[in-house]
Amino acid sequence: MFDVLITGGRIVDGTGATARHGNVAIRGGRIAAVGDVTGEAARTIDAAGKVVAPGFIDPHTHFDVQLLWDGAARPALEHGLTTIVPGNCSLSLAPLKAADRSRVVGMFQQIEEMPPEAFTEAFEWCWEDFAGYREAVARHLSINVAPLVGHSVIRLWVMGEAAQQRAATSDEIAAMQDLLRACLDAGAVGLSTSFVDIDENGRPVPSRFAQFAELDALCAVLGEWGGRMLQCVPEFYAVDLTIARIDQLAELSLRHGIPTTFSPLFDSTQAPDNAPRAIARVEEQFARGARVWPQMQTRPIDISFSLLRPSLFFARLPRWVRVLRQPLEARLASLTDPETVERMVADLGPDGGERMMGGLVVRGGDAAPQAYVGRTLSEIARERSQLPARALIDISLENGLDVAFLSAAQGHESTERIGPMLAHPLMHIGASDGGAHIASFATYGDTGYLFSEFVRKAGALTLEQAVRKITSETADIWGLKDRGRLQPGKAADVVVFDDRTIGRGEERAVFDLPGEGMRYVRDAVGIDAVLVNGEVAWAGGRYADARSGVFCN
Amino acid sequence: MRDEAVIVGAEIAAGHDGAAELLVTLRYPNGGRAQVAIDAEAGFALMRNCGVSDLSGLEGQPWRRMLEGAETCSMS
Amino acid sequence: MAPAVRLSRQRRFITPEPGETLETLAARVLPDLSANEAAEKLASWNLHIFLLRKPAGLLLGSDVVFIEPPLG
Numbered sequence: 001m002f003d004v005l006i007t008g009g010r011i012v013d014g015t016g017a018t019a020r021h022g023n024v025a026i027r028g029g030r031i032a033a034v035g036d037v038t039g040e041a042a043r044t045i046d047a048a049g050k051v052v053a054p055g056f057i058d059p060h061t062h063f064d065v066q067l068l069w070d071g072a073a074r075p076a077l078e079h080g081l082t083t084i085v086p087g088n089c090s091l092s093l094a095p096l097k098a099a100d101r102s103r104v105v106g107m108f109q110q111i112e113e114m115p116p117e118a119f120t121e122a123f124e125w126c127w128e129d130f131a132g133y134r135e136a137v138a139r140h141l142s143i144n145v146a147p148l149v150g151h152s153v154i155r156l157w158v159m160g161e162a163a164q165q166r167a168a169t170s171d172e173i174a175a176m177q178d179l180l181r182a183c184l185d186a187g188a189v190g191l192s193t194s195f196v197d198i199d200e201n202g203r204p205v206p207s208r209f210a211q212f213a214e215l216d217a218l219c220a221v222l223g224e225w226g227g228r229m230l231q232c233v234p235e236f237y238a239v240d241l242t243i244a245r246i247d248q249l250a251e252l253s254l255r256h257g258i259p260t261t262f263s264p265l266f267d268s269t270q271a272p273d274n275a276p277r278a279i280a281r282v283e284e285q286f287a288r289g290a291r292v293w294p295q296m297q298t299r300p301i302d303i304s305f306s307l308l309r310p311s312l313f314f315a316r317l318p319r320w321v322r323v324l325r326q327p328l329e330a331r332l333a334s335l336t337d338p339e340t341v342e343r344m345v346a347d348l349g350p351d352g353g354e355r356m357m358g359g360l361v362v363r364g365g366d367a368a369p370q371a372y373v374g375r376t377l378s379e380i381a382r383e384r385s386q387l388p389a390r391a392l393i394d395i396s397l398e399n400g401l402d403v404a405f406l407s408a409a410q411g412h413e414s415t416e417r418i419g420p421m422l423a424h425p426l427m428h429i430g431a432s433d434g435g436a437h438i439a440s441f442a443t444y445g446d447t448g449y450l451f452s453e454f455v456r457k458a459g460a461l462t463l464e465q466a467v468r469k470i471t472s473e474t475a476d477i478w479g480l481k482d483r484g485r486l487q488p489g490k491a492a493d494v495v496v497f498d499d500r501t502i503g504r505g506e507e508r509a510v511f512d513l514p515g516e517g518m519r520y521v522r523d524a525v526g527i528d529a530v531l532v533n534g535e536v537a538w539a540g541g542r543y544a545d546a547r548s549g550v551f552c553n
Numbered sequence: 554m555r556d557e558a559v560i561v562g563a564e565i566a567a568g569h570d571g572a573a574e575l576l577v578t579l580r581y582p583n584g585g586r587a588q589v590a591i592d593a594e595a596g597f598a599l600m601r602n603c604g605v606s607d608l609s610g611l612e613g614q615p616w617r618r619m620l621e622g623a624e625t626c627s628m629s
Numbered sequence: 630m631a632p633a634v635r636l637s638r639q640r641r642f643i644t645p646e647p648g649e650t651l652e653t654l655a656a657r658v659l660p661d662l663s664a665n666e667a668a669e670k671l672a673s674w675n676l677h678i679f680l681l682r683k684p685a686g687l688l689l690g691s692d693v694v695f696i697e698p699p700l701g
Contacts, residue, residue: 585698619679
């Protein structure tokens with residue numbers, strides 16, 4: 001008797017092997033058999049015409065806070081993700097002394113954009129050490145969690161305020177090593193550090209004050225623990241800096257026998273040599289025996305702005321820059337002055353901004369005009385019998401300037417360039433940033449986009465290659481031996497999806513955070529069912545009360 | 554060739570956080586090139602420091618214009 | 630022991646010593662230049678230390694500091 005039998009699907013087992021028809025049997029939270037298996041089962045899932053694959057793994061998220069009230073990390077799970085790695089970019093919620101909570105909350109708010117209520121209303125702080133945080137989260141997990149511990153909070157625990165002021169002494173470094181050992185012992189899968197992040201006051205986060213020797217000493221501990229992961233976030237757009245960071249990571253990898261990963265690596269048409277040069281350096285370092293995995297996201301980067309603050313989106317329009325850089329009162333005066341506005345619109349040329357602005361999309365949000373949300377400025381302008389530039393100004397004025405416009409796919413946008421990079425054997429697909437930047441853009445659905453854009457549309461990867469990239473390859477890179485493959489004995493993390501339709505929904509604003517805080521999300525498309533450790537966690541468009549997620553390493 | 558780095562281009566780029574950034578390219582006396590991404594505040598300050606109202610006006614400006622107005626802690 | 634693979638030449642960099650400032654670092658890596666000239670050269674090669682943080686020029690322990698211009 002099986003607990004679950006998934007029947008009639010095309011099994012893509014995560015190894016890269018060609019899809020084959022068959023069944024998947026689950027018992028006791030584990031894969032019992034794959035292939036021609038039949039038998040009685042407490043629950044049968046009909047997967048005819050669908051793909052049955054291992055659950056997807058997201059190696060770069062910031063769900064640390066959300067997991068305390070939402071054990072499914074919604075909407076991550078419904079996109080087929082069964083394991084997430086929080087604690088990236090040097091920040092985790094443990095170890096953290098009570099006295100330092102407000103300081104770290106500020107850092108999290110800077111990165112995640114969570115409202116203050118998310119830290120005060122949704123859960124009770126009942127831990128300081130890593131084991132305590134694990135216990136607090138584990139109570140209601142629906143998704144598996146493989147957490148990193150943040151270098152910044154380790155430094156803060158040991159050094160207090162000085163963590164953001166100076167180099168550590170040898171005694172302090174030894175204390176950090178001991179603390180890291182305790183965190184690894186309590187379930188951390190590795191350490192994260194950052195070379196770019198700032199706190200809410202614009203000050204570099206603690207990890208950035210660390211000498212290389214301090215990072216080296218901490219990596220020695222990762223080596224002691226059998227080669228745990230070091231994650232870092234390097235500087236953006238400056239390829240010489242990226243290469244320097246790759247070389248530093250390679251040195252640490254070779255010296256301590258550890259895997260390392262940096263995220264994100266972007267492609268850019270404005271700097272087309274950057275990603276290829278970084279990848280070439282990664283190839284050289286792998287040839288030396290180092291493990292330095294670049295993480296590349298699948299989704300393009302959108303630009304967002306409102307007229308509340310000057311944006312470089314207008315940098316090629318001098319008059320617009322002059323008007324929008326004025327203090328609010330003067331700005332409003334200019335934007336309501338007919339002569340000024342007429343000139344601003346004229347600056348866009350004969351098409352009134354159709355080419356530059358027509359494709360802008362009105363985003364949802366607190367003050368968003370609901371009738372326009374999700375529609376293009378071109379369409380709205382036609383409806384209003386206005387030129388697009390004029391419509392942009394007027395819609396903004398009608399809503400206190402608090403209307404966000406989105407210019408889609410302005411970076412990391414070339415499918416022809418990015419497809420082969422994602423398929424590269426040394427490229428780690430990740431960097432979703434799930435759970436971060438929540439009020440700026442949706443960080444969900446990158447796996448769906450992998451299939452819709454790079455498998456179906458571009459053919460840059462086969463279905464089997466794409467599944468392998470985000471399942472067994474990720475599990476192997478991170479040492480998650482129990483995950484990533486549909487093989488007997490492995491944990492039964494399974495996703496059933498339609499490879500003809502899997503994708504990501506349109507970005508939309510929701511108000512589901514503590515304190516009715518707003519965030520942008522994308523719904524899953526083409527996902528039928530998601531099982532976590534053998535329990536159905538999401539099916540038929542609904543979350544189940546499975547609570548079968550675990551901490552894994 | 555000039556004996557110090559000069560700006561040879563500036564383009565609007567999409568920042569990691571969804572904001573528009575300015576990607577400034579500099580050429581050094583040895584012919585080497587580097588790029589640096591700056592945020593809106595620094596980008597508009599650079600345009601102001603250079604006395605230009607269009608990005609194309611940044612071409613040929615000396616590298617030190619990029620530091621003018623920056624609140625430095627140890628160098629003037 | 631890492632395999633003997635020849636790495637391509639990339640831009641050389643160092644990381645700061647504890648308590649080091651850009652001025653002392655400049656004197657260390659460019660001893661033949663005047664203090665002002667050395668500091669200026671270093672600044673022009675390392676704009677990321679000035680443009681991407683506040684206060685600009687604050688040297689951090691984790692910084693990559695290039696000791697030559699981008700390769701020509």
